[in-house]
Amino acid sequence: MQINSFEEYQRNYQLSVDQPEEFWARIADNFLWKKKWDKVLSWNFSEPNIKWFEGAKLNITENCLDRHLAENGDKPAIIWEPNDPQKDSITLSYKILHEQVCRFANVLKKNGVKKGDRVCIYMPMVPELAVAVLACARIGAVHSVVFGGFSAKSIADRINDAQCRLVITADGAFRGNKQIQLKEVIDDALIGCPSVEKVIVLTHTRTPVSMLKGRDIWWEDEIKLVDTNCPAEEMDAEDLLFILYTSGSTGKPKGVVHTVGGYMVYAGYTFSNVFNYQPDEVFFCTADIGWITGHSYIVYGPLSQGATTVIFEGIPTYPDASRMWQVVEKHKVNILYTAPTAIRSLMSFGLQPIEGVDLTSLRVLGSVGEPINEEAWHWFDENIGKSKCPIVDTWWQTETGGIMISPIAFVTPTKPSFATLPLPGIQPVLVDEQGNVIEGNDVSGNLCIKFPWPGMLRTTYGDHERCKQTYFSTYDNMYFTGDGCLRDVDGYYRITGRVDDVINVSGHRIGTAEVENAINMHAGVVESAVVGFPHDVKGQGIYAFVIFPNAHGDEDLTRKDILQTVTRVIGAIAKPDKILFVSGLPKTRSGKIMRRILRKIAEGDTTNLGDITTLLDPAVVDEIIEKAKK
Structure with missing residues (x-):
């Protein structure tokens, strides 16, 4: 099941495209089934209707x-490291x-x-x-x-x-x-x-x-x-395993549904391969189990492969910035899988927190949640991996169930800030706005997947139409990821960020509509518009433009009130980093807010706003620019 050379990757990849059913049946044979499947795959993206390992019976x-x-x-299954370093860790066999x-x-x-x-x-x-x-x-x-x-x-x-x-x-x-x-x-x-x-x-x-x-x-x-x-x-392969709610471009979170058989096969296969997991190694994923990364790469992926997985209650900077490295040393962690946000945050403390900490047990490093910038990649590589540990920069989503595009440790030549190549079974395509497939290399477009894989979502709970509209209706017969992407001269993929109304904050997707709804619940708010902007630590921050006629009394207090409202409605994770009070928003004559213009202002790029003469009130843009400069 494990790929050990680039030639083997190429062979596996070709087989997975030419004979996907034979390929995945061979992978699935490595798992325990109460009854084998009658059919490996039946699918239709226009419905969408996807079934893997139909007729199979199992329990994950x-x-x-x-x-x-x-x-x-007697082998350790879970090592729990508490928030307080003075307390003892717990190991469960x-x-x-x-x-x-x-x-x-x-x-x-x-x-x-x-x-x-x-x-x-x-x-x-x-x-x-x-x-x-x-x-x-x-x-x-x-x-x-x-x-x-x-x-x-x-x-x-x-x-x-x-x-x-x-x-x-x-x-x-x-x-x-x-x-x-x-x-x-x-x-x-x-x-x-x-x-x-x-x-x-x-x-x-x-x-x-x-x-x-x-x-x-x-x-x-x-x-x-x-x-x-x-x-x-006894469960059917297509019985529901879990629902995980994720932000979308509308205000209401959607319940992404994963089923037992396909999810198990995909999480286990990707864990074993991407990280090149070896028996008796200790795997440490720093995510929370409340997110898909924790589901797939703290619980189901590692345990399905008999691995030892670390559950960490704390945060990387408490009680100080050496905490995560001390956990690595203490438990002799071999594989560390973390987020670019954590890496950038730890970078800001310099090298002193790493001094005297033994990181020689590390063999593989991984990055998840958002594209990792080159500076953070090099810092991670040189100071944590000592230039000896491959970095697997993984791209995937709640909806995909597992890693989709990523280097395979010790197999794929890496390139800073590139997710590199698709895993076997994954067929990515880049398309333009009209849905035309963009061929060749050194191109960019919207990232879609044209063929099903076992770990993919089956529906959104209680609302199949929403699943169809969100993921399968933008482009014919393709799963649309919502991400922009470029493919370089070597055919390597680099994710360039969301192309829909979703902001990636510290690796967590937050829908702009959800934040706007929360801000608009505040009694004095007339209207708001939310966009993402570059943030040194989080990758993207949340910038809110708010119409609040009486805010001038005490803007600081009003900002705190709005932040409190967002925290009450969604949670602290969705609090805007910047709130700018404005008298109006740039709208078309039909009433649509031009977030593209607000995004440019939030990024500090006001020289290239495009044509604003078609706006209902072009003067409002100048006013927002002036306020944003202050």
């Missing part, structure tokens, strides 16, 4: 846990993880959760989060993990959209020097969530919480009432 947790027990039961998953799966069943039920998980980065995810999969319940930084309203939207029956949370979470009251946020969210019958609460921060009789129960009490015998539910 048997692939992540049970099949490793006989030979590797495959045997212990299997027992904990089975026990908690029985807790879910005892509380009425059945195959197909949706479960919302809102937890800190603790081993129990992975246990909860796998316990859902064990019994065929569909998990919907919500990142611990989202607000009560954001959680309520997600719970109601998926009609979740049960919520799993904790009293609180530690993040750096902050404590986050998770249970309190859930209590606020559940005021408007009639579908939720039970809330299971893990004790973690020992924060006092309100426990509602008949609804709220303690994790610790419940696991004492069940045993560890829980046979895995």
Whole structure:
């Protein structure tokens, strides 16, 4: 299953294009199936209707846990590193993880959760989060993990959209020097969530919480009432595994749906190959399990391959900027997979935090979430990898389920800031605005994928039409990624950023409409427009242009009020970096806001605004430029 030379990559890639069904059947044979498939693939992008490994029966947790027990039961599956470096880390072997998953799966069943039920998980980065995810999969319940930084309203939207029956949370979470009251946020969210019958609460921060009789129960009490015998539910390959909500270009987040069989095969295959994972290595992905990176490359990908995966509760700069490097040294990490935002943030502290820290265990470095700039690439390569560790600069999305375009460690020659070449099975194309395919090299266009792969989304939960409109209707018979891309003279791909109304902040996609909706909820706001702008650390920041007639009284206080509103409605992750109060927005005569002009102003490029004479009020542009300069 593992590719070990560039010639082997080329052979595999060609086979995956010429005979995709034969190729993926061969990969799938490396996994455990209760019943093999009747058909490898049936697909239609215009519907869209995609099915992989039809008729196959399996349970993903048997692939992540049970099949490793006989030979590797005592091998570390999860190493948990707490937020506080003074506290001890915890290691769970495959045997212990299997027992904990089975026990908690029985807790879910005892509380009425059945195959197909949706479960919302809102937890800190603790081993129990992975246990909860796998316990859902064990019994065929569909998990919907919500990142611990989202607000009560954001959680309520997600719970109601998926009609979740049960919520799993904790009293609180530690993040750096902050404590986050998770249970309190859930209590606020559940005021408007009639579908939720039970809330299971893990004790973690020992924060006092309100426990509602008949609804709220303690994790610790419940696991004492069940045993560890829980046979895995037989699932169809196309049964739902999880829903993960992602921002789009409209205000409402969409629930991306991944199914059991194809997702498992793709996450496992990409993990093994991209990182060149070797037995007994320690893999450290610094993402949160609340994002797709955590699903695929902390939980399912590594565990399906019998790997040792690190779960880190803290942040890279707490208690100081040497923390992440100390975690690498402490656990002798071999593969480090992190985000350009983290790298740029750590770069700003200079080399002093690395001094005296032993990083010699590192063999492979990885980057995820957004394109990595050349300066950060070189810093990572020279100072962390000592110019000996290949950097896999991975491009993929929540919707793709796993890595799509990336170097394969020790196989693909790398090039700073390029995601390089597509993995076997992935057929990228660049198209122009009209959907014409752009052939050859040294070209740029919009990035599409013209053939299905096992890890791709199947639908958006409860709204298949939205899935079709968002991903499959822009260009005929293609999946549209929403990203711009260039292909250089060597055929290497470089992602150039979003081409739709989505901003990539610290590797997390945030829809401009979602932020605008939140700003517009503030009582004094008449209208707002949000765009992305270059940010030294985050890659992209959020710039809000706001019409607020009475802001001149105390602009600073008004800004804080608006930031507070956004935090309440979405979460702190979506707070604008800059808010500029304006008297009007550049609009066409039909009322469309010209975000292209605002983007230029936000970037500080006011010399090339294009034709503004067609605007309803061209003078408003000059006024915005003047205010932005101050």
